């Protein structure tokens with residue numbers, strides 16, 4: 001290999017990256033299938049990538065690492081032909097290529113799952129998986145063969161859903177799995193997965209990894225992006241780290257520790273998490289004899305949640321643990337009035353209320369950050385500031401605009417508190433990286449200074465550093481009296497933050513306990529430990545579960 | 548652990564009766580079913596009120612009198628399914644009648660005249676599609692320009708009405724196709740039904756057709772999925788242009804003349820039919836069969852008024868307006884209930 005020089009390391013104090021990396025430990029050295037060199041891209045004069053290189057070898061899982069906004073997704077889109085590069089070369093299989101469209105890169109054997117699930121919710125699951133390469137008969141699409149083939153691939157991912165069902169009826173995590181299924185259905189030489197696990201549970205992740213390993217052993221080069229370091233260390237062979245649009249280095253995973261990796265990504269050490277752990281453990285100052293901020297009795301909705309009781313007290317963080325489809329998202333939506341409940345009562349500060357729409361809940365100073373940021377949260381064409389102020393403006397009423405000075409102060413406060421990058425309130429939301437969009441959404445609800453905040457997967461797609469900041473922020477808010485319902489697929493996170501823990505399973509609450517010394521394995525046992533439910537308890541197949 | 552992550556299926560199957568009782572039509576068909584119900588009840592109401600209304604003859608006449616509108620609505624369905632709109636089709640119908648009349652008058656062979664008409668319509672549609680896609684112009688604006696252009700071209704060909712005296716056209720216009728049971732229909736009605744069948748096949752059984760739906764669902768997703776967005780988007784306008792010129796031919800057979808003031812506002816009838824047929828104006832949802840039913844609903848209202856005799860023809864417009872509003876509201880309710 002003559003072209004092994006990667007661009008010089010940048011960033012102060014970072015050691016030069018290890019250069020002479022053997023392709024994959026224990027495998028014969030082969031030529032890379034993809035070699036990107038000196039890639040630079042600027043958006044409107046602002047560089048997003050500056051002289052970045054990436055090499056992918058057949059039969060490896062290659063992690064692409066970096067903070068939110070580091071340029072991971074942009075690099076991927078440069079490779080697949082979504083963005084044109086300003087400078088640099090892309091060599092695929094020894095041939096210099098410049099793909100002009102995603103279709104062209106697909107034809108060259110590069111199969112991609114982009115960060116935001118990019119499927120058509122109006123079509124069926126099978127169509128979404130096979131669109132553009134449907135099996136045909138008599139010159140027309142052979143629907144039955146298509147459904148059969150889709151079913152086979154879904155089975156490999158352990159996803160038991162009807163291929164003929166409309167995609168939009170499934171929760172976002174299932175949609176994400178369908179997007180993955182679409183990508184692994186073709187025999188690709190390069191498979192790119194941009195944060196494929198951001199809304200998956202441990203179980204689905206395990207299955208995805210099995211599929212990834214099989215493909216890797218067959219010689220596919222896989223790019224894997226994730227902010228879950230454990231997952232990265234479990235599955236990847238090699239990794240490339242970006243920071244602020246520049247290459248920091250390329251490492252063998254086996255020779256790198258988590259601490260080193262974090263340091264490479266952030267350019268500094270990460271201390272906050274341990275501190276937070278200690279604080280939460282020591283302080284349970286919640287007064288549970290007072291009137292709860294929110295109390296629900298027998299709250300339920302046919303096909304999505306069985307009658308559930310829940311109280312949340314001032315200054316308390318109630319963590320909700322449970323698997324995908326356990327009813328955790330349904331609970332959040334019912335609490336907020338995003339779905340209307342069939343049964344049950346809601347009391348806010350001891351007064352009975354009915355929420356027929358989110359508006360009613362907002363008026364009672366509730367706030368809800370949805371898991372589905374693309375469909376229910378972000379307004380892509382508005383600026384960061386407008387996106388942030390949306391909920392606050394709505395609760396004030398549209399006839400009372402927020403004074404400009406106050407707007408500016410609020411926005412810059414949260415841009416700083418959540419470290420939103422670019423730190424420009426006028427940037428268009430569409431152009432922010434996935435993790436930064438998530439931060440803006442969170443800011444939108446924090447701004448309303450609610451008395452009860454329901455957070456559904458608030459740290460989805462957020463990097464390790466920012467995640468610690470957000471957890472810190474939530475803990476601070478609770479200490480100052482806000483009640484929080486915190487839902488996350490990441491059990492560690494739920495346990496770290498919550499004072500009390502609610503465990504959901506099969507669309508109902510199965511356990512509730514104070515969080516003192518509860519461990520992840522305790523919760524896992526609760527979720528999985530009981531015997532299988534009888535058929536009556538299961539949701540009927542027509543009623544697709546939501547996350 | 549896996550039980551909670553997926554929907555169980557295939558566990559002890561329900562009995563056939565349970566399945567029947569629990570059956571509800573897939574929600575994407577609901578609007579079309581609603582249109583069918585409206586059509587049948589309108590027709591039934593006519594039958595109750597007027598003698599000789601609910602007869603096969605009247606039903607067949609609906610097809611014959613609205614053949615051109617059916618073809619027009621089919622083309623419009625393609626465009627609306629991608630989330631676009633085509634305002635030019637009425638003018639293209641007029642232009643087609645003019646081209647047909649003028650070329651026949653000049654002694655062209657009928658086949659050649661037909662080819663000229665179809666080619667003009669398709670090329671016009673293609674051009675609008677190219678402008679819309681490659682210059683990223685709003686379909687509303689681009690086809691509005693196309694509408695003025697086509698109407699202007701009509702006047703360029705002639706200001707006066709031009710009669711069609713060609714024998715082939717005459718005989719086709721007068722021809723009737725016998726049906727079993729002693730009934731008969733016209734070739735134009737068969738062309739219209741044929742168009743519906745072909746369009747339904749294309750939309751549901753070809754990659755092009757599925758890409759039309761995908762674009763309507765989310766154009767950016769379709770692009771990232773590697774679908775042929777450009778050619779499909781341009782293609783639907785070409786198809787709409789082709790259908791408009793075909794409708795123009797059927798219209799010239801119906802009127803036996805070419806006139807620059809033919810089919811004024813007919814694009815709005817086509818759009819109304821498509822919307823009443825349950826196709827969402829935002830794209831991605833709808834069926835051609837719905838558009839056929841939409842045209843039939845419009846036709847039935849007209850027949851109603853002609854049977855009554857005392858009602859003014861303005862009632863057609865009023866009823867269409869009310870129905871349109873009703874359908875859009877119903878659609879909104881249906882789609883809002885879905886996640």
Ligand SMILES: Nc1ncnc2c1ncn2[C@@H]1O[C@H](COP(=O)(O)OP(=O)(O)OP(=O)(O)O)[C@@H](O)[C@H]1O
Pocket residue numbers: 043048066067068069070071072073074075115421422430431432433434435436461463
């Ligand atoms: N289309 C665009 N226009 C302008 N700026 C953009 C555009 N796309 C990305 N950027 C900017 O480029 C930078 C890199 O974004 P990118 O999406 O690649 O980050 P990322 O590493 O994938 O982050 P995350 O972990 O949050 O997904 C960000 O600062 C982002 O604001």
Ligand SMILES: [Mg+2]
Pocket residue numbers: 072073074115194433434435
């Ligand atoms: Mg990204």
